[in-house]
Amino acid sequence: MSGRWARRMDGVRPSAIRDLLRLGADPEVISFGGGYPDASLFPVEELASVYRGLLVPEHADALQYTTSNGLPGLRRLVAERLTRDGSPRTADDVLIIQGGQQGLDLAAKLMVDPGDVVVTEDPTFLGALIAFAPTEPAYAVVRTDKHGLDTDDLQRVLEANPGAKMLYTVPDFQNPTGVTLSYERRHRLLELADEHDLLVVEDTPYRSLRYEGSPLPTLLSLDTSGRVLHLGSFSKILAPGLRLGWATARPDVLERLALLKLAADTQNSTLNMAATAAYLEAFDVDAHVARMVPVYRHKRDLMLATMDETFPEVVTRTRPDGGLFVWLGFPEGFDATDFLARELLPQEKVAYVPGATFFPVTQRPNHARLSYSGVPDDRLVDGLTRMAKLLHRAL
Template structure:
């Protein structure tokens, strides 16, 4: 076909994660690739009751159009149950419901990025965000990390070098892909930097409640005195990803721009899914559900780390995350994990090669492993298979 696509469309490439997720449909494959929650933990029976009740009692309203901002009782629930305990004191007027936080990332790109604009992110960073931003053709400036997350001194160097940068993107809690967490002091400083440099900080926070050790850190947004911090949240990792319920929490002036963008994109999120979610949160305790998730994921993380210690070559490095869904593996610099993945697939085990998490390329000697989705037995067997592949290179 002779079609004249836009320059933006021609720049879009397939997401490696989405392509790899297709592999999870192969029953013989042990996949550590996707960031998938454990399906056996979904509250299926309770959701049946709630869905029936919503249709029975609210059917006409649940099947009708609703406001772009989202179902008000759901927004209030997010404020009361998810944001206030995280130190974020806002009202429903600061909340927009989105189709997962991925839509919020796409809207963020559309809102801020013109071609060749500079955006600043951690190195490495979330592949889904990189892909959402890349469609708008920015220049990525990467800031290195250490065990306490993004190095703030390096960030300030970049801000002085690129004073017209449009925003800073960060995943402060159990970062995807590294599993690292930004320290409290750096969170405070980052909130101050947002106001000092008058630059938005986009705080992507899908994993913050999945804490295996210690207490939850305050959000960056909780230190925000200037209104420049935009907080993104979601129910996908703590409840049901298939509902696609996420949210943007921002200053009213910023949020109104997001609302206008959503009106042009899809008018609103699913009315019935919003009402089902709100009713579930009214009748059941999500914190109790999250506690069950944490217990399972902590055990699976421990089993994965123990298996890596047993089956991986001793020179291989990896992170011990204190929460979230991932561990990040570093191999010798000369190795290429895309090539190693081909061999791993022959052993019927999958992971995500690390190069795509670096927006400016390079660093092909890393890969990401997910421990939330596979059973304990499959984790042991999968790491054993992967260790067999890696042993050829050490």
């Protein structure tokens, strides 16, 4: 039987992030690895009250099956959220999904035949590469800088790959780099997508976590030809343990995604959908986010300041305006995977995600992704200082 796996399994392999998420569970390790939100910020009491209200005999339906597109009440509330963010939508335009990650799986299933070209930022979100892998894509990658994906490079890449079908992007506080796509480039990206008839997958898990500056319009709101599949998530604004996200797209796209969702797992948890809808009705989630923002801003500032103070000057880093991640660049020849496995983790019990696996085509070993969101202040400073000590020795 073991010689009989489907061909797609050749590309489905264990990933570094998975092992690191496991490491993160060891309480002795100071892990900057996972993109975990700070659990102390979860609105536990409010959620307790909505679950209490639902888990009564009169609401036994909250434990029953429901429609695979998601509870209508929750879809309406997500539509209102999208409308407030510049893209008028109704409940019928929304599909509830098992976190943003499921949207990536569904998008690839919709578009990608083996060998089809998917265009991504370079580096890009590792979870997207993991989600796309079973559809056996080829990748064409676009250079990024501090204003996000470089649209001049995108133009070249699309001319070189006329069959490209799908562009995947995290415009706000990208994973792993933390950078945000500029206003001009958002327009240009959509122009190029129109010219090349691409599906644009706009992934926005961190969009609400902005620590400075003004929000830029979503690609969805700028799109005039219905080619943006917009994915959002409650993981960072409410709690990841609910596994709830949403997709919106033009009707012929959304209908197909809904069929793929039904095929994949029937539906999301009715109870979690009902609870999230009740939470959104009873409480002000934007006020909740507004309370989280200064906490994360403080953590970001603390990480950047500690790096400024302690890290060797040759180590470059991004300065994110929001989100959860700082991206480090080490000198050429430095292998961040090696450094983690042989020195940082065994000697100092500190972890990050090595950057290599975020590059879909040519893995550059001299990068690392660090998240500040889930680490208490004292451990954050302690972990970075210990890392700095080893870096000074290594560089």
